[in-house]
Amino acid sequence: xxxxxxxxxxxxxxxxxxxxxxxxxxxxxxxxxxxxxxxxxxxxxxxxxxxxxxxxxxxxxxxxxxxxxxxxxxxxxxxxxxxxxxxxxxxxxxxxxxxxxxxxxxxxxxxxxxxxxxxxxxxxxxxxxxxxxxxxxxxxxxxxxxxxxxxxxxxxxxxxxxxxxxxxxxxxxxxxxxxxxxxxxxxxxxxxxxxxxxxxxxxxxxxxxxxxxxxxxx
Amino acid sequence: xxxxxxxxxxxxxxxxxxxxxxxxxxxxxxxxxxxxxxxxxxxxxxxxxxxxxxxxxxxxxxxxxxxxxxxxxxxxxxxxxxxxxxxxxxxxxxxxxxxxxxxxxxxxxxxxxxxxxxxxxxxxxxxxxxxxxxxxxxxxxxxxxxxxxxxxxxxxxxxxxxxxxxxxxxxxxxxxxxxxxxxxxxxxxxxxxxxxxxxxxxxxxxxxxxxxxxxxxx
DNA sequence: AATAAAAAAGTGAAAAACAGCTTTTGTTTT
DNA sequence: AAAACAAAAGCTGTTTTTCACTTTTTTATT
Numbered sequence: 001x002x003x004x005x006x007x008x009x010x011x012x013x014x015x016x017x018x019x020x021x022x023x024x025x026x027x028x029x030x031x032x033x034x035x036x037x038x039x040x041x042x043x044x045x046x047x048x049x050x051x052x053x054x055x056x057x058x059x060x061x062x063x064x065x066x067x068x069x070x071x072x073x074x075x076x077x078x079x080x081x082x083x084x085x086x087x088x089x090x091x092x093x094x095x096x097x098x099x100x101x102x103x104x105x106x107x108x109x110x111x112x113x114x115x116x117x118x119x120x121x122x123x124x125x126x127x128x129x130x131x132x133x134x135x136x137x138x139x140x141x142x143x144x145x146x147x148x149x150x151x152x153x154x155x156x157x158x159x160x161x162x163x164x165x166x167x168x169x170x171x172x173x174x175x176x177x178x179x180x181x182x183x184x185x186x187x188x189x190x191x192x193x194x195x196x197x198x199x200x201x202x203x204x205x206x207x208x209x210x211x212x213x214x215x216x217x218x
Numbered sequence: 219x220x221x222x223x224x225x226x227x228x229x230x231x232x233x234x235x236x237x238x239x240x241x242x243x244x245x246x247x248x249x250x251x252x253x254x255x256x257x258x259x260x261x262x263x264x265x266x267x268x269x270x271x272x273x274x275x276x277x278x279x280x281x282x283x284x285x286x287x288x289x290x291x292x293x294x295x296x297x298x299x300x301x302x303x304x305x306x307x308x309x310x311x312x313x314x315x316x317x318x319x320x321x322x323x324x325x326x327x328x329x330x331x332x333x334x335x336x337x338x339x340x341x342x343x344x345x346x347x348x349x350x351x352x353x354x355x356x357x358x359x360x361x362x363x364x365x366x367x368x369x370x371x372x373x374x375x376x377x378x379x380x381x382x383x384x385x386x387x388x389x390x391x392x393x394x395x396x397x398x399x400x401x402x403x404x405x406x407x408x409x410x411x412x413x414x415x416x417x418x419x420x421x422x423x424x425x426x427x428x429x430x431x432x433x434x435x436x
Numbered sequence: 437a438a439t440a441a442a443a444a445a446g447t448g449a450a451a452a453a454c455a456g457c458t459t460t461t462g463t464t465t466t
Numbered sequence: 467a468a469a470a471c472a473a474a475a476g477c478t479g480t481t482t483t484t485c486a487c488t489t490t491t492t493t494a495t496t
Contacts, residue, residue, distance in 0.1 A: 141348055144361070186474045410486090
């Protein structure tokens, strides 16, 4: 099943020269069959209907006019869930990589890659549903762990912390006072103090503040 | 620097037999130097002060009495940021793996692993700060992509959605009405309707609801 | 065009949240 | 023991939120 039929692929990239070059390179491989190419997400959507076949793997650029790679990937994900998307971009910042994966890409390659690497990635993603190189895995881990910088350098007293955590519920301040065995007025002091210190103006603001600083987890 | 000094390690696991067996196996490797062992997180904390040296890598079980692997890892992370933690557990569910990595583990091994794999992982994590095998990378990707199941099956009208999103701010209902070009009373209708439909009792509840269903992102 | 259903707008009243400022209590400092 | 300080509790008044209802306007259906 691997050698018999070539893998149908599509290439989405707004730089004509790069696209043509890539097609030229990949045409050398009999394992691949390039179904269509498109210059951005919108263009891709149209090609789907007129194409002679359905691609199994899509090579997707990120930076494109009209409809970028994030949106295009999300769209494919929704309309053709079985299709595999391999991001192919010059960008190697965490943000781009994470967002592309979150949008539904199963792998991420830099444009500096060699043709054989691309071929290998296409085969891998077709077979396993994902192509995970060091580039990707490192960012994934970093993303997860960086997010876990729970409330550092916030300088909250124990009571203030507990108060903030209880704020993230449907308890009224009065009920929070009961839970903490304090007078409602004391709770009001905490509230006012925190409002002032962190430029917060409402109970809703308290909840968002606690959440953003990971003082609680949903 | 790799071959000269053995790598100081510690082993935290509540099953004495497993711990002893592991120590016996790893003692065979001259590249390792087992500084201490502990039966749970609390025990580990105490051993730190009395140990003859500081470990560079800690092999950490998850399921333990008193103080489990998650808490112990977070503690080490905070008090010895330079130390590397290698999770070593029987559990292979997404939840455990993700949570352990989020707590600060740099790698995750199953207890079925071979001794040589453990040795290799220890070396890798000491050198690169992380040991990323397929087990880990797969879960990381899945975690990221699964999380993108924003508010499915919630049946909210466009206006209700926009209202909920605006609720996650310090705007008052009146200001939200302005933003949406609607009367405050209509906003009140939305509020009341959503309160009833999803058993919510306060503005705070609305924020939490929107957040839990990923209607907005922080 | 009549009718039903949904969305939007309105009233009025009670509870909760917000703001500013004062007093009491308890602990530390000297 | 007095002074200094912070945490806790208190008071007053305004605004926002919440609740239970009714009415008008718009949209869809037959």
